[in-house]
Amino acid sequence: MRPEIEKILPSEMNDDVMSIGNVNCPNSATKIVRIVHISDTHHAHNTLTPLRPLSGNIAILRSTSIDSPNQIIDETGADAFARSASARLQMQASESNDSSFHKGGTFLSSFRRSHSSSTSVPPGDVLIHSGDFAWNSKAPGLFRSENFEEIIQAMNDFFDRFPHKVKIFVAGNHEASLEGKKLLSVQERLTSAVYLYNSSYTYEGIHFYGAPYTPFRLTTNATGFQRHSRSIAAHWREIPSRTDVLITHTPPHGILDLATDFTARKVPKLSSAIHRLLPKGPCSTCGIIHPGRSHWGCRHLREEVLIRIKPKLHLFGHVHECNGITTKNGVTFSNAAYKLSKQHHVFDYYVS
Ligand SMILES: [Zn+2]
Numbered sequence: 001m002r003p004e005i006e007k008i009l010p011s012e013m014n015d016d017v018m019s020i021g022n023v024n025c026p027n028s029a030t031k032i033v034r035i036v037h038i039s040d041t042h043h044a045h046n047t048l049t050p051l052r053p054l055s056g057n058i059a060i061l062r063s064t065s066i067d068s069p070n071q072i073i074d075e076t077g078a079d080a081f082a083r084s085a086s087a088r089l090q091m092q093a094s095e096s097n098d099s100s101f102h103k104g105g106t107f108l109s110s111f112r113r114s115h116s117s118s119t120s121v122p123p124g125d126v127l128i129h130s131g132d133f134a135w136n137s138k139a140p141g142l143f144r145s146e147n148f149e150e151i152i153q154a155m156n157d158f159f160d161r162f163p164h165k166v167k168i169f170v171a172g173n174h175e176a177s178l179e180g181k182k183l184l185s186v187q188e189r190l191t192s193a194v195y196l197y198n199s200s201y202t203y204e205g206i207h208f209y210g211a212p213y214t215p216f217r218l219t220t221n222a223t224g225f226q227r228h229s230r231s232i233a234a235h236w237r238e239i240p241s242r243t244d245v246l247i248t249h250t251p252p253h254g255i256l257d258l259a260t261d262f263t264a265r266k267v268p269k270l271s272s273a274i275h276r277l278l279p280k281g282p283c284s285t286c287g288i289i290h291p292g293r294s295h296w297g298c299r300h301l302r303e304e305v306l307i308r309i310k311p312k313l314h315l316f317g318h319v320h321e322c323n324g325i326t327t328k329n330g331v332t333f334s335n336a337a338y339k340l341s342k343q344h345h346v347f348d349y350y351v352s
């Protein structure tokens, strides 16, 4: 069960296309860039396949708004979005001569799952993987351990299968074999995707920035790019203020980051005994009592994101229990940590 800590979209609505960027003034938007976010595929990447744009149904749904509807899309915006999305999809349809597409109606939102495999990834302009592609670990025998060459080869094979114009990869704590490698030496070999390592990339005027770090945890053996508090804060301070789409592996603290503790997972009886001894009371972060779970997200990152950077979109993974989308202070947050039933999130970024 997912915790009801935040207003998280129900899973069946997570296929909807969220609108971000200049959505409140859709008339001034000149282009829509569709961003597809996946994360934490952990060696299941071979089960993800490209969804051919018109092989399934195009669902006729309203774009879903969540916490703050006006920040996502208003009524006027919804109509404009419907028209532009319709035009866009019809253009794709005529390019591929799929007559089944032209059945009328307003095409507002997503690719309905009923006609596609549950592991299909929708088409789009930019495909972003926010880390933990591998099960790589510093503890041999616990997880499959790949060397650098193997993981690069697997990533090239994976990204090459997808039709998106741009693919972006940011490493996670399971990418131990990328730790210590310079950006250029990885990028030279990773020919199928843009590797963001404390670096940025601009596409259609949208500024993307990616960094791989997660806060250090004693109970993990996958310690690639894990950092203690002070050094992680220094990395976040390097993120340019002018970032539209921020990609990290870790969530910010208190946002889609509630994880099951190691003892609750491995030794549930011991965990309940500990919790009986601890003082009872709501969590100081979210105000909820959640024994056996704690917030894994980074406090320093939260501050930087909500106060200084304020990107339109912050993409991450790492905490598998909190796959979802939420908004706060005008920032849309997406945790796409892999689950078979909800493997991707789709955003239409309005560029003016
Ligand atoms: Zn809490």
Ligand SMILES: [Zn+2]
Pocket (backbone or CB within 6 Å): 132, 172, 173, 174, 249, 317, 318, 319
């Ligand atoms: Zn991770």
